[in-house]
Amino acid sequence: MNEERREFIKKTSFGFLAGIGVTSGFFLNFLMEKTDTSLWADKSIAGTIRWGMLIDMRKCIEGCQKCVDACRLVHNVPDFGNSGYQIEWLQKKPYREVFPTSGEDFTGKERTGKSFPSLCNHCAEPPCASACPTQATFKRFDGIVALDYHRCTGCRSCMASCPYGAISFNWSEPRPAIKALNASYPTREKGVVEKCNFCPERLLKGKLPACVEACPEKTLMFGDLNDPKSEIRLLLEKNQTMQRKPELGTLPSVFYII
Amino acid sequence: MIENALKGNRPYWIWITLLLLVIAFGISAYAQQLRLGLSVTGMGDGVRSGITTMQFAFMAAVAASTTLVVLPYLHDYKPFGTIVLIAQFLGASASATALLSLFIDMGKPQLMLDLWRYATPQSPYSWAFFLLTGYFLINLVTGWATLGAERKGVPTAAWVKPLIFISIPWAIALAVVTGFLFVNFPGNHWIASLLAIHLLASAFAGGTALLLLIILILKKTSDFDAGREVTDKLELLVTYAGSCTFALIGLKCFATSQVLPLLWLSILLGIASISVFFVPTWKSSISWLIAASAGVVVSILAEKGIALLYSSMGGIVAYVPTLTEVSMTLGVLALGILFLTILLKAVVAVKTAD
Numbered sequence A: 001m002n003e004e005r006r007e008f009i010k011k012t013s014f015g016f017l018a019g020i021g022v023t024s025g026f027f028l029n030f031l032m033e034k035t036d037t038s039l040w041a042d043k044s045i046a047g048t049i050r051w052g053m054l055i056d057m058r059k060c061i062e063g064c065q066k067c068v069d070a071c072r073l074v075h076n077v078p079d080f081g082n083s084g085y086q087i088e089w090l091q092k093k094p095y096r097e098v099f100p101t102s103g104e105d106f107t108g109k110e111r112t113g114k115s116f117p118s119l120c121n122h123c124a125e126p127p128c129a130s131a132c133p134t135q136a137t138f139k140r141f142d143g144i145v146a147l148d149y150h151r152c153t154g155c156r157s158c159m160a161s162c163p164y165g166a167i168s169f170n171w172s173e174p175r176p177a178i179k180a181l182n183a184s185y186p187t188r189e190k191g192v193v194e195k196c197n198f199c200p201e202r203l204l205k206g207k208l209p210a211c212v213e214a215c216p217e218k219t220l221m222f223g224d225l226n227d228p229k230s231e232i233r234l235l236l237e238k239n240q241t242m243q244r245k246p247e248l249g250t251l252p253s254v255f256y257i258i
Numbered sequence B: 001m002i003e004n005a006l007k008g009n010r011p012y013w014i015w016i017t018l019l020l021l022v023i024a025f026g027i028s029a030y031a032q033q034l035r036l037g038l039s040v041t042g043m044g045d046g047v048r049s050g051i052t053t054m055q056f057a058f059m060a061a062v063a064a065s066t067t068l069v070v071l072p073y074l075h076d077y078k079p080f081g082t083i084v085l086i087a088q089f090l091g092a093s094a095s096a097t098a099l100l101s102l103f104i105d106m107g108k109p110q111l112m113l114d115l116w117r118y119a120t121p122q123s124p125y126s127w128a129f130f131l132l133t134g135y136f137l138i139n140l141v142t143g144w145a146t147l148g149a150e151r152k153g154v155p156t157a158a159w160v161k162p163l164i165f166i167s168i169p170w171a172i173a174l175a176v177v178t179g180f181l182f183v184n185f186p187g188n189h190w191i192a193s194l195l196a197i198h199l200l201a202s203a204f205a206g207g208t209a210l211l212l213l214i215i216l217i218l219k220k221t222s223d224f225d226a227g228r229e230v231t232d233k234l235e236l237l238v239t240y241a242g243s244c245t246f247a248l249i250g251l252k253c254f255a256t257s258q259v260l261p262l263l264w265l266s267i268l269l270g271i272a273s274i275s276v277f278f279v280p281t282w283k284s285s286i287s288w289l290i291a292a293s294a295g296v297v298v299s300i301l302a303e304k305g306i307a308l309l310y311s312s313m314g315g316i317v318a319y320v321p322t323l324t325e326v327s328m329t330l331g332v333l334a335l336g337i338l339f340l341t342i343l344l345k346a347v348v349a350v351k352t353a354d
């Protein structure tokens, strides 16, 4: 066998093996998959919106906290430090905690070794909303899972039913723990829960959510999942993405590219 | 009838004073929680429920289990006639205790009535609240009406029986729904499919054992004696429901490796207690029987308590209840026992009058 021929066989057989690998899920790519957006409404019902987010981890800088800080500032999120009573709307957490049911153990660290922004997924089938005894947690017309702080009785049923740990409870008076007060957004009181709200107060004014705006790398992409022409829809169609614990059927509106 | 609560011997008054003392401690602890928030408890990140929730779940189960006595009675099983009132009042007090436990666990208790106002059909918590309140009222009203009729020596009013009939499916719903609120078993395991059965069996075993315990204590401390046939039947019920429960707990041992020693402890204690019912010499001693029924109660409490060890996001957490939390929970328990004592005082007075 001459050199050339040998090289050819080596390459083709490697390609063949790689092909089998991809289809049978040997490689990391199997964590992510293409979203079949044709399953979603093509806005046939006028006015239906479903806000969603796509987090592109290829751009996210390890150690950067700009989105987290912006969220804390805009929404008067108290900071209790490591007291065991922390309130988090948006936080960066290790892969193991964000995707505990997706395989990771034996893959390379370049994708899964980072910390991932994690927030409320604004699920299309939110278990938190069905658990709430007073409808203080409810799904809005635009897909946002919202919370009425005045109606919340502090029963913590929603926390028990959210599989993503996205809801925090005010174990004590939050106001003294707010670092810098933003007068344009309300503060909460002890005994109620709170979580990410997808910034409807900013969407109203035509602005993007605070975290999306704060990210210098454009890691966070926000848009209407029900609009086939929106940028987020095009990106979802083009890229392989993943959701948190998709097997639970909560239909998260937050997607990740890892 | 209620005036009987004000008549009693020395031990009775010592008992009442003791309960009032515990309640006073509980109230002062609760005042502190109102001021500082739920941070006065041992709960926090990853630990959403504590001993208060456990008391809620257990008391709801006890309340539901009283239907096991009411049901045979409705089918004209006469011997239970003597204790059906005790069962109903135990049902009422246990529901009240469960409701109060839920109440002191709320972040904003001032919104308690909103649970009625915005009642939500898809929320288990909403159902638990609704079922408990209803069960409390049904048992209290039917029990009180029956007792009044018995005192006057007239037949019970016609509306009482249909209400008691309603209480039976009510109790079954109660046992399952309140249990669902509390589930925290890790993973999506096949064991989850046995959940409703497990909740029912353990509720019936624990609750009936508690009822047996109360009847035995009454026998020891008052002139009231339910009779051998009743205690025998109750022991049988505890044995059936208990064996079922401990077999299901045994199955759980295959599904987890994290808390095995605790599960085994619960099973062994339960089986040891039940076997007392089979040994004739032990069975004839009240003290042994009291120990055995207490053993069943503790073993089921322990198994339910294991759920407290799991964190909301999986894994085991370190949860230690604070003194404030313990005082509050005991205060609620004492309030429930005080309520039961007053009701039982009326029952004993009427039953032993003739």
Ligand code: SF4
Binding pocket: A119, A120, A121, A122, A123, A126, A127, A128, A129, A145, A161, A162, A163, A164, A165, A166, A167, A195, A250
């Ligand atoms: S992520 Fe949690 S809090 Fe957010 S909508 Fe889903 S279940 Fe509810």
Ligand code: SF4
Binding pocket: A131, A132, A133, A134, A135, A136, A137, A147, A151, A152, A153, A154, A155, A156, A157, A158, A159, A192, A193
């Ligand atoms: S804690 Fe508040 S928002 Fe959550 S379920 Fe209870 S009442 Fe609803």
